[in-house]
Amino acid sequence: MSGSGATVALVLAAGLGTRMRSKTPKVLHPIAGKPLLAHVLDTCAAVGARAVLVLSKESEPDRALANGATVVLQEPPRGTGDAVQVALRAVTEQAGTAFVLYGDTALVRPETLTRMRALLTERGAVMALMTADGGSDNAYGRVVRGPQGDVERIVEARFASADELRIPEANLGAYAIDLAWLRSAAAELTMNETGEVFLTDLVAIARRRGDTVAAHRLGDADEGHGVNTRVELAHADAVLKRRIRERHMLNGVTFVDPESSSVDAGVEIGPDALILRGSILEGTTVVGSGTRIGPYSIVRDTKIGAGCVVEASVLEGATLEDEVRIGPFSHLRPGAYLERGVELGNFGEVKNARLRTKTKMHHFSYVGDADIGERVNIGAGTITLNYDGVAKHRTTVGNDAFIGSDTLLRAPVTIGEGAATGAGAVVTKDVPPGMLAVGMPARSIKKRTPPKK
Ligand code: UD1
Ligand code: CA
Numbered sequence: 001m002s003g004s005g006a007t008v009a010l011v012l013a014a015g016l017g018t019r020m021r022s023k024t025p026k027v028l029h030p031i032a033g034k035p036l037l038a039h040v041l042d043t044c045a046a047v048g049a050r051a052v053l054v055l056s057k058e059s060e061p062d063r064a065l066a067n068g069a070t071v072v073l074q075e076p077p078r079g080t081g082d083a084v085q086v087a088l089r090a091v092t093e094q095a096g097t098a099f100v101l102y103g104d105t106a107l108v109r110p111e112t113l114t115r116m117r118a119l120l121t122e123r124g125a126v127m128a129l130m131t132a133d134g135g136s137d138n139a140y141g142r143v144v145r146g147p148q149g150d151v152e153r154i155v156e157a158r159f160a161s162a163d164e165l166r167i168p169e170a171n172l173g174a175y176a177i178d179l180a181w182l183r184s185a186a187a188e189l190t191m192n193e194t195g196e197v198f199l200t201d202l203v204a205i206a207r208r209r210g211d212t213v214a215a216h217r218l219g220d221a222d223e224g225h226g227v228n229t230r231v232e233l234a235h236a237d238a239v240l241k242r243r244i245r246e247r248h249m250l251n252g253v254t255f256v257d258p259e260s261s262s263v264d265a266g267v268e269i270g271p272d273a274l275i276l277r278g279s280i281l282e283g284t285t286v287v288g289s290g291t292r293i294g295p296y297s298i299v300r301d302t303k304i305g306a307g308c309v310v311e312a313s314v315l316e317g318a319t320l321e322d323e324v325r326i327g328p329f330s331h332l333r334p335g336a337y338l339e340r341g342v343e344l345g346n347f348g349e350v351k352n353a354r355l356r357t358k359t360k361m362h363h364f365s366y367v368g369d370a371d372i373g374e375r376v377n378i379g380a381g382t383i384t385l386n387y388d389g390v391a392k393h394r395t396t397v398g399n400d401a402f403i404g405s406d407t408l409l410r411a412p413v414t415i416g417e418g419a420a421t422g423a424g425a426v427v428t429k430d431v432p433p434g435m436l437a438v439g440m441p442a443r444s445i446k447k448r449t450p451p452k453k
Contacts, residue, residue, distance in 0.1 A: 005096025005179065007117070009049035010087040012199075013037050013103030014056035014074040019228045025058060026227065027103035028065075031237040032244060033264030033282055036227060038065050039106035039240075046110035047117075049099055052090045054083045079196030081189040088186055091179070098182050100175040100199065105226045107239055108174045112223060116176035116216045125214040126181040126206050129154075132221035134170030139228070141171040141200050143215060151213040154200035169217070171200060172224020181211070240265070248275075261294070270306065288322065302332070305340070318350075321357075339374075353384075356399070368392075369411065373399035379423070381406040398433060400450070420448045 017026025027037035034042075037053075044051040051069035056077045063071055074086045084100060091098070097117050101108065108130065116128040129151065134140050141154040142164050154171045155164050185205045189197050206213045218224065222239045225232065244265060245258050252271030255261060260277040263269070267281045270289030275281075279294035287293060288306035300316040308320055311327035317334030323341050326332070330344045335352035338344070342355045345362035353370040361367065363380035369392050370384050382403050384395045395409045398417030403409075407421045415421065416433030425442040436448040 006093035007047065007049040007097050007099070008091055008093055008179065009044040009047070009051045009099040009101055010084055010091075011037070011040055011044065011051050011053045011069070011101050011103055012080055012083040012087070013040075014054045014058075014077040014083055015104070016056070016058055016077065017104070017228070020230060020233070022230075029227070029230075029233055031106060031227075031233065032240045032262075033266060035065060036106040036236070037103045038067075039265070040101050040103055040108075041065065041067060041069060043106075043108055043110055043113065044069075044099070044101070047099070047113045049113075052087045053103075054087050078191070080199035081186070081197030081201060082191075084182070084199050085186050085189065085197070088183060094180060096179045098177045098179045100177060102173045102226060104228065105173045105224060107223050107225050107236060107243075108172075109223060112216065112218070113174065113176065116174070116214075119214045119216055120176055120178055123212055123214040125212040126178045126185075127202060127211075128176040128214040128216055129203070130172045130174040130218065130224055131169050131215045132172055132218040132224060133168040134172075134221045135168060136166050138170060140173075140226075142167040143169040143171055145169070151203060151215050152207050153204040156198065156200065169215075170221065170224070172218070172221065173226050174224060175199075177202070181206075185209075297327070333368075367395075370395040370397070370409075372397045373401060373417065375399060376401050376403065378403045379405035379407060383408050385410045402448075402450075418448065418450060420450075 013027040020026045028035045041051055053066050053069040053071050054074050055071055056074050070090050072086055072090045074083050099113055119128040131143050139157050141156045142160055144153045144155055146152045185202055188205050189201055191197050203213050225236050227233045227236050241262050244263050245255055248269050253269045253273045255275045257277040261275050261279045263281045267285045269287040272290045273287050274292040276294030278296040280298045283301040285299050286303045288304055290306050291304055291308040293310045296312040297310050298314045302315040302318045304320045305322035307323045309325045313327035313330040315332040318332035318336040320338045321340040324338045325343045329346040331349045333351035336350040337354040339357040341358040343360045347364045348361050349366045351368040353367045355372045356374040359372055359376040361378035365378055365382040367384050369386040376397050385408055386392050393411035395411045396414040400418045401415050402420040404421045404423040406424045408426045410428045413427055414430045416431055418434045419431045420436045422438030425438055426440040428441040431437040431444055434448055435444040436446055437444045
């Protein structure tokens, strides 16, 4: 059976997910920084399957995630079998393999699906299930086998007898099915007494027809972990994050106390990076090789070059070139751009500003909406007054300038190349290159004598 022809994936995401107790559709809840459904669609792409996504009116917001998948509406949702019947109307391919995946079962690995597809051919089966021992106390459908060990049917936990509930083998909710067979068998699915059509009844239909159903029995049920409640959402998040950390470790990243750190699915980390305890890497973050993050740093949508140090700091939407040192307790906000060799110390905040190469800002400063030159020293307590209550204004500081401690730079203002400000200066007018400005408001009093290097 199967093996050749098209590969399609029917992704079921029309269920209401009422047990989440949320205004947000279940499959839109994120794990490792991405909606459950996005993970499932990534898996479809990884196995080369064209995805047909089943949504309902309630889960319609998920359409934004569809990302090229064909979307069909199941209205009203009448169970997983009904969802597949609806999905098949959007499948033009006649022969091949159909994967059926649940939008709430996001941890299925591409390798597992490929293995299940191979089982169809190897066993001459019409359908392959993904199963695992789930223990006796769980909500999964149970896999009922005959005396010879053949898969005979799946019984839903809520309809199972006490004996059936003791069956440890659980149906995890991912299937590889011969497409032509699915077309004819799905038409035979009927509504049960609760008004639902169960996809899992396909197993009994196969049995009646004398067709074989194979089971790919996993050693670890986590891969088939379906999310129905927020408790299960947290568990799926933890499982996926462990998997992500292990992938990075195998690629050459050291984690110290790995359980304490969290890395989103989309994050890239270079070899020989060191992630110390309590670090959170989110979104589209990229970490260069040999860079040390943490302990206790939060890095969101930020590009960090190689050989950097980011200790106990918060970075969002920032860019760091190589060999930048940050923290402890620095805060980079969107648009912060630190060139090679920049150093930022405790309580340094940078927003929408470029600090050019080798500039240092070691203590208690705020630089926003600014362009700071190369090798500038920003003294403790320097603040750019970028906001006059109405509009934001820019501050420009030339190369090799020296900003004295406690300087206030009232934007728009420019400090010329090689200029300096005295301690406590309140700069309201431009300081020409090479001049020293002091006082409140600061006046340029003489040519600056730069220190001998
Ligand atoms: C289902 C299986 C059960 C298995 C479990 C694994 C059936 C009948 N039962 O149960 O054997 O152990 O998954 O997690 O399939 N959906 C639709 N339309 C609907 C109903 C559901 O698209 O009308 C989607 C849901 O959005 C969800 C998926 O199908 O993503 C599974 O539905 P759910 O109600 O969670 O099924 P379970 O009760 O968990
Ligand atoms: Ca479920």
